Amino acid sequence: MEVTAQGKTRSGLDGKAIKVMPIMIALLLSGFIGMFSETALNVALTQLTEDLNVSYATIQWLTTGYLLVLGILVPVSGLLLQRFTTRQLFIAALVFISSGTFIAAIAPTFIVLLVGRIIQAVGTALLIPLMFNTILVVIPPERRGSAMGLIGLVMMSAPAIGPTIAGLIVEHLSWNWIFWISLPFLLFALGFGIKYMQNVSEVSKPKIDVLSILLSTLGFGGIVFGFSSAGEGAGEAGGGWENPVVIVSLIVGVIALILFSWRQMKMEKPMINLRVFKFRMFTIGLLMVFLAMMIILSSLVLLPVYLQRGLVVSVLATGLIMLPGGLINGAMSLVTGRLFDRFGPKWLVPIGLVIAAASLWFFSSVTTASSIGFVIALHACLMIGISMVMMPAQTNGLNQLPPEYYPDGTAIMNTLQQVAGAIGTALAISLMNSGIISFDGDPTSPLFASEALTHGVSHVFRFGAIIALVGLVVSFFIKRVNVGHQKGEAQAERLPH
Incomplete structure (x- = not known):
């Protein structure tokens, strides 16, 4: 049951008291399994090229197609959140994700697997905005930091353990089991949501x-x-x-x-009310999230490449090396959520960006002789820094929006995260290839290929450090939104017209 700042029990649209805990469990469990199945497959891409007899460029469509569906559907989520009830969207999202997972699990060919991934992406595009919008509706502003911290725990823990578990699965079973293992949990989440999910948002049926x-x-x-x-x-x-x-x-x-x-x-x-950009802290928060996503994707998408081709470690070892940082990021999300509720984002975000920038700068000095311990420590520090930026900036920005702008704010936030991911990945790969081409080494050396790749990856980490410094400058303008504890609503400080 959810209690407002005034001590009164809130009711859902069905007239019943809102039970926050079951709603949170349904959303977080669904989000965790969805994120796990999304990221775990990346470890198996090399094996998939062999098993399905396709090129690496073709197999990349499993990732590109997924991102493309998110990029198309997430912007429409603001409209969907106003046309359909919370229960309808939740059930539809889980049905899509579960169906796509089943199709991917039985896929005999690349085309069937791609269809399964696209159907999964449709469900994810519905679920992620629904998760954020529901949190904004049922949790008072003064306690949203902790709630967003839980989301951060889920969103980062799943990608952290995904590569490790996927590495074990690929080594001992087959890639199909990545989906078979996810399916029972998705079906449980669907059944749990059917029983406990409540309608918490008004349906306005916009044209x-x-x-x-x-x-x-x-x-x-x-x-x-x-x-x-x-x-x-x-x-x-x-x-x-x-x-x-x-x-x-x-x-x-x-x-x-x-x-x-x-x-x-x-x-x-x-369809999307762009007037949300009149709210100063929302705009700054959106920019911080955009830059943070570029840092994550531009840097961490190539860290496994460096580990496997620069340090020559196995897929399973790569997952184990990246596991501590991911788990620390998830745990830190809970800590930063509580710190945000108490102190706001003013100090959290700048300190987080300083830590991220320093970690990336040291990462740019890695070589083929760098120790595993050094990489684990830097990765953990980077994850700590990012956790101090993402959720505090995002929560502070969304707190400033009036309730009628929640669907638009969450749609814009989640859409630009997908765009930032695509931009960050493209720039990272381009910078890495540029660094490889410009590498001045001995072509006859047996380590030439590994050294050239490491040189290219160092360019990407240096680029990430520059992005973090840009974010640091922007973070000096962030300040805590006055959430108005008596009314439980954020006071909007708008940009001038």
């Missing part, structure tokens, strides 16, 4: 604007596809940023986004 949906799809889809394709083709002749497909996708995406934004500002009831 569907087909042109806005089309422009959103072309805009966000084009940006995500363009950057993802640039990353996959980087270093290949006619690929990367020179690929006409990449150039056209990015141009179409940018033009469509401009037209989409213009249309939303002109509409009386827009």
Whole structure:
């Protein structure tokens, strides 16, 4: 049961008292298993190329297709959150994720596996915005830091243990078991949600604007596809940023986004209300989250590459090396959530960015002779720094929005995280290939390939440190939103018109 700041029990739309704990359990369990199945497959991509007899560029569509679906559907989530009840969206999300997981588990070919992944992505695109929006509705602003900390624990613990468990599965069973193991937990979460999930948001049935949906799809889809394709083709002749497909996708995406934004500002009831950008702390929080996602993706997407090709360790060892940092990040999310509730983001975010920048700078000095302990320590420090940035900045920004803007704020936050992920990954791979090409070493040396790759990866870590320093400058403008404990609502400090 949820109690407001005034000490009164809140009721859901069915007139019954809101039971926060069962709702949180259903959302967090679903999010954990969804994130696990999403990230665990990345470890098995090399084996999949052999088992399914496809190229590495083709197998990357399991990741690109997933991101593309998220980039297209998450922007529409604000509209869906207003048209359908909490229970309807939760059940639909779990049905999509479970169905996609089953199809992927039995997949005999690459095409079937890709279809399963796309169906999974549809469910994830519904679940993640629903999770954040529900937290905003049922948890008072003064206690949202702790609730967001729980989400951080789930969102980071699953990717942390995913590669380790997947490494064990791939080594002793087959990649199909990554999905078979996830399926019973998803079905349990679905049954639990059917029993306990309550309708907590008002359904307003806004008018569907087909042109806005089309422009959103072309805009966000084009940006995500363009950057993802640039990353996959980087270093290949006619690929990367020179690929006409990449150039056209990015141009179409940018033009469509401009037209989409213009249309939303002109509409009386827009698909996504861009007026959320009038709230200063929301805008700053959004920028901090965007930069943090770029740091995570640009740096950590290549850390496994460095470990396996630079230090020449196994897939299982890679998962074990990255496990402590991921678990620490999850645990720190709980700590930073409580610290945020007590002190706000003013000191947490800058200190976190200093730690992240220092960790990345030291990471840029890694060599083929660097010790495993050194890598584990730096990875753990980086995760601590990121945990002090992501949830505090995100929670502080969302706290400033009036309740009627919650669906729009969560949709924008989650959409730009997908865009940041695509941009960060593409830039990381391009910088790594640039560093490999510019490496001045002895081509006859047996360590030449490992040293060249390590040199390229160091460029990526240095880039991540620069992004963290940019974020540090922006963080000096962040301040705690006055949540107005008597009313339980944030006081909006808006940007001037």
